[in-house]
Amino acid sequence: MTQVDAVRRFNRTVTERVGVLHDHYLGLDRPVAEARLLWEIGVRGRDVRWLRERLGLDSGYVSRLLRSLETDGLVTVEPQPQDRRVRTVRLTDAGRAEFAVLDRRSDELASSLLEPLNTDQRARLVAAMAEVDRLLTAATVTLDVVDPDRPDAQHCLRSYTAEVRERFETGFDPARSLLPDAGELRPPHGVFLVARLHGEPVGCAGLKLPAGAPAEIKRMWVDPRTRGLGLGRRFLTELEERAAQHGCDVLRLDTNKALTAAIGLYHSCGFQEVAAFNDEPYAHHWFEKRISTPRSD
Template sequence: MDTQWVQQVQQIRSFNRTLTERVGALDDRFLGRARPIGEARLLWEIGVEGSEIRALRGRLGLDSGYVSRMLRSLEHQGLVVTDVSPGDRRARRVHLTEAGQAERAELGRRSNDLAVSFLEPLSDSQRAKLVAAMGEVERLLSASMVSFAVEDPTTPDARWCIEQYFAELNARFEAGFDPSLSISADAHELTPPAGALLIARLRRQPVGCGALKFHTGAPAELKRMWVAPAARGLGLGRRLLHELEQQARAAGVDVIRLETNRALREAIELYRRNGYREVEAFNNEPYAHHWFEKRLS
């Protein structure tokens, strides 16, 4: 194993140790306010606006009985009230009472205090460095939390991604972008086995997509490559591309082709860096200036 790798792993382990020690304080001394952390988390998650209980359960990933019991306890303490959901009378909603709002605000304050306790002992320049380094770590760790999944193009998340993609093309192309003038990649064309749409997610939120149209005996087409602006610079494009190539290989594809517009400079750079070489125009996509091709090994 090469030494640099070993050192990197060591640094991360050491970092984890320091951090669980330091941030461990969060749950115990700060968030838990003479109250079980479970209840504190729940109280926080209910939010100022209130929540549906099922949504709450989903967000925290807890058992229905468990949540119910905790809500009963919070209700006893006068912090929340529950009522029936207006739309669905099986479901229930939970709201914070005035006391609950105050308690939640207090939790927020404690979370602030914890952050302040990080900053307090440092000098101004150290503070700036700490915050910058934390931002960097957070960003890069976020990258390692992104997951990829093939998804039906008609789900709301999938449609949202495609819309974002169109909106971006429309903003960046000199002449705007009208999908109906462009070569199609409709839902049925991106649904297995005809094709595949891959969605990248960070904390369950979609942050990117990419798609393939398969053509038996002919190259597959790469379409709809998009990364949310907030998630750029994390190497997500590269990973989306690799995942799509995996999919293509699994489907028996030999060659992937794509066309793109000269306004999309990062994308062009991404394709070049990842083994796509520019070829003659192989279709008459009106918005395209560059055509690329890659043979999968």
């Protein structure tokens, strides 16, 4: 059986067993579309555009669904203070009660899947589900080239700065570092990648492409919530390919000794530790990797 066959088989079993039940459980008292919306609004509330985006629905349709939930007294819709074009939906007390019902049903569905199995089988099912969940999530992450000044990119860079400030023994002051302005990481002198999961930025990585010098990786960061999905490795592969396309045959980077997981990643991706090639004040280790220029076919 090929990999594709195995995935197909999985799809079939799962859409039958989970998918159908899921909609069925969810939509007992009201149309599934409304229930799904209620579910996505959640206890913390959401912007209308977020809901539209997330569920992939027409704006008019969402508006109508919200109106229906509003007349049933389950939600309130109010303009967002910062930007009064955007409207925020929140559950009322009645809405929260209804949400609790959905929540309980979701539990019931989960239990009904486990119930016929014995202890050992349950443990194995849960472990396998966690693995599938992790890997499907990993496969859902997209990598896009983005201007470093865009809000998504800025969010990542701020998170990067905050994290290294916390973790470096000496703290971190971007102005003292060798790349004070991430703006250098835009074409033609560089590339900046942002990883997104369901539209939310969850990681970034920059590549400096100085003329006639080795390419250099800077400002790589992965959101703690998405670590363990192989995102770092994916960034490295992607940047290596772009550097190669640009005609570079060496890729290098420097890093701080506090970032042990990253150092392990560099080793396992084929980077070799080398002598310092710059005087970055925050660096303790310098790495280099020979890369092959892609053949044009």
